[in-house]
Amino acid sequence: MSQYVKDLMADVKAKNPAQPEFHQAVEEVAESLSLVFERHPEYRTAKILERIIEPERIIVFRVPWVDDQGEVQINRGYRIEMNSAIGPYKGGLRFHPSVTLGILKFLAFEQVFKNSLTTLPMGGGKGGSDFDPKGKSDLKIMRFCQAFMSELFRHIGPDTDVPAGDIGVGGREIGYLFGQYKKLRNEFTGVLTGKGLNWGGSLIRPEATGYGCVYFAAEMLGTRGQTLEGKKCLVSGSGNVAQYTVEKILDLGGKPVTLSDSNGYIYDEAGITKEKLAFVMDLKNVRRGRIEEYVGKFKTAVYTPTDPKLDYNPLWNHKADCAFPSATQNEITGNDATNLLRNGVFVVAEGANMPTTIDGVKRFLDARILYGPGKAANAGGVATSGLEMAQNSMRLPWSREEVDNRLRMIMQSIHKTCVDVAARFGTPGNYVNGANIGGFLKVADAMMDQGVV
Ligand code: NDP
Ligand code: 2IT
Numbered sequence: 001m002s003q004y005v006k007d008l009m010a011d012v013k014a015k016n017p018a019q020p021e022f023h024q025a026v027e028e029v030a031e032s033l034s035l036v037f038e039r040h041p042e043y044r045t046a047k048i049l050e051r052i053i054e055p056e057r058i059i060v061f062r063v064p065w066v067d068d069q070g071e072v073q074i075n076r077g078y079r080i081e082m083n084s085a086i087g088p089y090k091g092g093l094r095f096h097p098s099v100t101l102g103i104l105k106f107l108a109f110e111q112v113f114k115n116s117l118t119t120l121p122m123g124g125g126k127g128g129s130d131f132d133p134k135g136k137s138d139l140k141i142m143r144f145c146q147a148f149m150s151e152l153f154r155h156i157g158p159d160t161d162v163p164a165g166d167i168g169v170g171g172r173e174i175g176y177l178f179g180q181y182k183k184l185r186n187e188f189t190g191v192l193t194g195k196g197l198n199w200g201g202s203l204i205r206p207e208a209t210g211y212g213c214v215y216f217a218a219e220m221l222g223t224r225g226q227t228l229e230g231k232k233c234l235v236s237g238s239g240n241v242a243q244y245t246v247e248k249i250l251d252l253g254g255k256p257v258t259l260s261d262s263n264g265y266i267y268d269e270a271g272i273t274k275e276k277l278a279f280v281m282d283l284k285n286v287r288r289g290r291i292e293e294y295v296g297k298f299k300t301a302v303y304t305p306t307d308p309k310l311d312y313n314p315l316w317n318h319k320a321d322c323a324f325p326s327a328t329q330n331e332i333t334g335n336d337a338t339n340l341l342r343n344g345v346f347v348v349a350e351g352a353n354m355p356t357t358i359d360g361v362k363r364f365l366d367a368r369i370l371y372g373p374g375k376a377a378n379a380g381g382v383a384t385s386g387l388e389m390a391q392n393s394m395r396l397p398w399s400r401e402e403v404d405n406r407l408r409m410i411m412q413s414i415h416k417t418c419v420d421v422a423a424r425f426g427t428p429g430n431y432v433n434g435a436n437i438g439g440f441l442k443v444a445d446a447m448m449d450q451g452v453v
Contacts (some may be wrong), residue, residue: 004037004044005030012053019102021329024358025109026053032436035425046452048444052112055105057081059155063129065147067140077148079127079155079163080108085446088159089125090115090382092166095144095173097132104128106329107166110353111382113439114375117414120386125161127152133168135288145176152177153184156191158392164193164385167328170240170285171196171206190392193385202388204403205381209351210244210326211404212380212411213372217322217349218252219415220370220431229253232320234345236260236313237327238284238291241351241378245324246277258315260327261291263306265315270300312336319343326351334359341367350374365430376414376435383410414438 001009005027012026030049037044063075078101081089091111094104104126112124131144156163165174174194181191188200195201204211218228231254235242238259246256255271259280268276276298283289295303304314312335316323323345325331331352332340337360340348348364349372350356356364356373364371384407391397398406418434421441427433 001031002034005034008049016102016105019100019105021106021354022102022109025106025354028358028361028432029109029113029436029440032433033440035427035433036437036440042448043444046448048447049440051447052083052443053109055080055082055108056084058101059127059152060101061151063131063144063147063151065143067143068137075129075131075144075148077127077129077151078104079152079161080104080125081155081161082108082124082126083112083443084123085443085450086116087121087123089161090122090164090385091124091126092128092164092382093169093173093177094126094128094166095131095133095168096128097130099128099130103329107353110375112443113436114379115382115386116439116442117376117417117435118379118383118386118410119413120383120390120410122382122386125163126166127163128166128169131168133173138172141173142176145173146180149177149180150184153181156181158189158191158389162191162193162385162389164382165240167239170194190389193388195388200388200392202384202391202403203398203400204407205384205388206240207244207247208384208407209241209378209381210246211248212383212407213241213245213324213326213349213351213377214248214252215380215408215411216372216377216415217324217347217370219412220347220349220372223419224370227252228322231255231322231347232257233322233324234258234315234318234320234340235324235326236265236315236331236355237325237352238280239326241381242324242326243277243281243284245326245351246272246280247274249324250274250277254322257318257320259291259294260315262327263290264292264304265306266291266294266301266303267315267318268294268298268301270298312339316340317343320345322347322349324349324351325355327355328352329354330357332356332360334363336360337363341369346370348372349377351378353378361432365432368429371431372418373432373435375439376418376431379414380407380411383407
């Protein structure tokens with residue numbers, strides 16, 4: 001680690017104590033940017049990275065609501081408005097009990113670089129709450145979403161800050177949030193993305209993160225003259241990103257064999273087919289059940305419950321070619337990375353945000369596999385949110401083919417940026433440097449143009 005990164009990280013840790021995920025995200029980017037600062041000291045002089053690290057604004061608020069028993073409940077709501085150099089703040093909302101300020105700051109920080117890579121004019125933001133939607137009735141979810149938006153509405157807007165979904169926030173929640181925003185503002189605008197198709201949503205937005213991640217994997221494979229055809233794929237999670245990752249892997253001839261939730265994972269030796277995926281979609285999106293039910297229905301699969309005592313995740317310990325982590329941060333540790341490499345995995349495309357620890361990333365880079373970091377590989381979701389914003393502004397919807405073609409072109413462009421920039425800065429094949437530097441340059445130049453604000 002260079003002296004510059006050491007000093008920067010000491011400052012970041014002193015100023016932002018107890019935010020380990022935020023420190024991790026900053027450290028990874030700072031390491032890559034050392035290569036830029038050697039050639040462009042002007043960015044260092046202007047303290048561009050130091051400014052990106054400091055959110056432009058953080059909003060923290062009380063979310064009081066009344067549950068079905070008439071008991072008052074209190075959650076904490078957040079919106080991190082991280083950087084608006086290249087467009088309005090843009091990024092998802094996460095509802096999960098693990099949500100803290102540090103988690104949302106890491107996500108908002110990553111979002112700045114990711115959104116820049118998409119080629120669309122979007123700044124970076126993220127928000128959410130420590131609210132746990134699991135097992136709650138639609139009515140409770142609606143009450144919570146209304147309470148959350150009763151404060152958030154005064155801070156967001158179609159040209160200011162445009163939230164979307166993330167863990168625990170899907171089409172249902174976006175609907176309730178949008179309804180409350182519209183009631184309070186008396187305005188029908190594109191203030192949220194991931195909206196329903198009948199009221200301003202875009203075709204392909206639900207599919208976009210998973211589809212985009214698989215398109216990115218296909219691009220990476222293309223650099224070695226290969227395709228997904230016949231490739232055995234490990235997928236974690238079973239939510240929005242995981243489901244459409246499986247769907248696109250199947251479209252491109254691959255063989256997905258795993259899915260998971262926080263209780264455990266299933267391994268289906270025969271492969272997860274379109275029919276089995278339809279069962280999972282109904283299980284997760286309609287009945288809101290646990291992935292364990294899969295093995296009751298399909299006898300070719302085995303279920304392994306999560307064992308917190310293990311120092312590795314057995315999901316990542318199967319013979320395979322590709323891995324698509326699509327659940328949450330730090331789900332691939334150093335041990336998991338070693339297991340993946342030993343089992344023959346040579347493509348890792350991150351659907352989740354920062355699913356690999358710093359130690360794990362180092363092992364992937366040392367092994368020179370095709371490792372696509374989340375900032376690049378999962379950018380298809382927010383890119384398609386950008387396409388939803390464009391359609392809302394025009395008040396004209398595009399067809400499925402139009403949006404899917406644009407998504408594919410954007411993923412190809414992000415891939416090309418990563419490859420070109422990594423080579424230009426002396427680390428060919430290193431998609432981490434390619435994504436971090438490629439995302440940084442556009443934001444940095446915009447900040448240089450706009451002065452110290
Ligand atoms: P969902 O809420 O739809 O699904 C999340 C899945 O991950 C569930 O299967 C969930 O299991 C599992 N999961 C969540 N937290 C944990 C945890 N702490 N430990 C183990 N499993 C966990 O979310 P998404 O699919 O939308 O998001 C998945 C990942 O993709 C996240 O990292 C998100 O930030 C990222 N992402 C999402 C985008 C989007 O457009 N939605 C865009 C880009 C990235 P359980 O039900 O048991 O909690
Ligand atoms: O992490 C992400 O990129 C998202 N959750 C999607 C954000 C968005 O605004 O669509």
